[in-house]
Amino acid sequence: MKQITVEDLVHKFQLKVLAGENRLQNVITQSRVHRPGLEFVGHFDFFPTERVQILGRKEVTYLHKLSEEERKIRIGNIVHYHPPCFIVTSGEEGLTYLTHHCIEEGIPLLVTKQPEITSDFIPKLDAYLIKQLAEEIAIHGVCMNVSGIGVLIRGNSGVGKSETAHTLIRRGHRLVADDIIVLKKLSPQTILGTHDEKTKEFLALRSIGLMNVVRMYGRRAFQDETRITLDIHLTKWEKDALYNELEQEISYTDYMGVKIPSMEIQLQPGRDVAGLIEAAANNWYLKQQGYNAAEEFYSRIEADLEKSGTQGSSSQ
Template sequence: MKKITVEDLVQKFSLKVLTGEDQLQKVITQPRVHRPGLEFVGHFDFFPTEQVQILGRKEVTYLHKLSHEERKLRIGNIVHYHPPCFIATTGEEDLTYLIHHCAEQEIPLLITSKPQITSEFIPRLDGYLTKELAPEMAIHGVCMNVSGIGILIRGSSGVGKSETAHTLIRRGHRLVADDIVVLKRLSPQTILGTHDEKTKEFLALRSIGLLNVVRLYGRKAFQDETRITLDIHLTKWEKDALYNELEQEFHYTDYMGVKIPSIEIQLQPGRDVAGLIEVAANNWYLKEQGYSAAEEFMRRIEADITKSDM
């Protein structure tokens, strides 16, 4: 399982450390944060102790209204579980009592650089943790965003994956990763494709060499990540291996338990592979919207037959 530390959060979100400066290497393993509302009133049945604890205006105001003894009890009940850290979005005001408890238990207490709306800060932090802690794998291939649709292009070495990607970039689509594609499983339905940092913005073309697509074609030629919705496998041409059916059924490739629709495209001199990938992406989108060209064609045929029988 991947791990990040409290210090990573401090650096990513420019947080100020109030206590626990020597505890910033504490490990965070859970991809979600928690607001301890029920826990402050004594309900601990489902308290996620390994999650980062967020304190917003509601929690701080509630604690501030309690008597000294009651506040000491409520906070003590929570810090007893030693969560990785507390993050307050309200600023440093009214946190003296919390500073004391966290310092005593050696728990990092962090605050945002300026007061923030808690409901807006949490999704940002959740998104960061989800991506950083997601299970991941690396595959050989190219990742592109074609008309807003994330596509993996796979195939044997030298088959033309990068050349196809270059043609797609020239047509206005965006490179995500070349050669090494990092896949992250964000949910049982979602695979995110990205690069491995070292190859960011680079595309390697045989006979030409290494290209920086941003320097060549501008920022529009690259994006950092994309949700993978299609897996396209480029293969050498084999006569009679593919059939001209009205509608090709999707096969699926399994990546960490997530099934991605997969299409095979055979290569032949003069065949517009980049154009076929564009068509595959747009056709997939239409199917997701409930449209099938084959079904419409068959309805026209049936309507014509019915008209002829009348």
Template sequence: MKKITVENVVRTFSLKIVAGESKLQKVITQSRVHRPGLEFVGHFDFFPTERVQILGKKEITYLHKLSKEERKIRIGNIVKYHPPCFIVTAGEEGLTYLTHHCIQEGIPLLVTKEPESTSEFITKLDAYLVKELAPEIAVHGVCLNVSGIGILLRGQSGVGKSETAHTLIRRGHRLVADDIVVLKKLSAQTILGTHDEKTREFLALRSIGLLNVVRLYGRKAFQDETRIALEINLTKWEKDALYNDLDQEFHHTDFMGVKIPSIEIQLQPGRDVAGLIEAAANNWYLRQQGYIAAEEFMSRIEAENASK
């Protein structure tokens, strides 16, 4: 199971540390946060104790209205479960009582530097946690964003993946990762492609060497991540291995339980492989919109036959 620490969250969101500074190495293992509403009124049957606890204006206002003794009981009932941390989005005024409990139990108490919408902060933090804690694997290949569509380019070493990627970059598309592509499973339907930091912005070309695509072609040549929509396998040319069917059905490749559509493009001198990849990406997009060229073609044939 992947883990991140409270300190990672503090740095990412520039949070102010009110209490528990020595406990910032506490581990976060859950990718969703929790607002303790029912718990403050005594219902703990489904209390997700391993989640980050968020206190917004609603929760803080409720606590302020309680008597000193009642507030002590309500907060004490929650802190005894030792969640990873509390994050307050409604400012830090009047939090002395909460600070005291967090110091006693060794729980980090954090505050956003500027009071902000609790729902907006939760959306940002949830997205961060989902991405950071997502199951991931590394695969050999090249990841690109072609016309807004995430492409995972696969094939044997030396087949020409990086060279093809370079042509696509020069045509205005974007590199995400070369050689080692990190795939993260964000949901049952979503695989995110990214780099492993070491190879960020780099493209390796045989006979040329290592290129920094941002230095060569500007910021538009690179992006950090993309949702993988299509896998394209580059293979060596085999005579009579391809069929000129009107509509090629997608095969699928399974990555961590997520099935990604996959097609094969064979390589041959003079073949515009980059152009074929652009066509494949745009054709995939049209299919998502419900348009299939072969169906329109057949409907024209049927209409012509019916008119005879």
């Protein structure tokens, strides 16, 4: 199971540590945070104790209004479960009592450097945790963002993946990763493609060598990550192996249980592979908008046949 530490959150979000400095190595394994509202009033049946606990203005205001004895009971009931940490988004004013409890129980108490709207802070923290804790694998290939569509370009070594990527970059599309692609499963329907940091911004071209696409073509040539939408497999040309049907049957590649639409593009000298990848990405986008070229073509044929039949009947 993947995990990060409380210290990682401190660095990422520049949090101030009020208590538990010696427990910043507490591990976090859950990708969603929790606001302990019901727990403060005594309901613990579904308390997710392994999640980061967020205290916003509502929670802190409620605690401030309690008597000292009642507050001691309410907070004591929660810290007893030893969550990884507490993060307060409403400022540190008046939190002496909470600091005391966290010191006693050895729980990190963190506060944002500036008061934040809790409903804005939680999505940012959730998104970070989801990415960091996501199941991931590494595959060989090139990952591109083509007209806003995340595309995997795969194939045997030397087939021309990086050269195709270079052509796409020169046409205004963006490199995400070359050689090693890190795929992260963010949800049962979502795969995120990114690089492994070492290869960030680099593209390796045979006969040319390693090149930094940002230095050569500017920031527009690269982006850090993209949602994977298409999986394209480049293969060597095989005579009579291409299909000429108007509508190709959809096939899929499974990555960590997520099925990604896939297709094969055969290579041949003079064939515009980059252009075909652009066409594939744009065609997929149109289908998501409800348009299907083959369906429109067939409807035209049917309309023409009906028209011909009607004219034939009227002439008899």
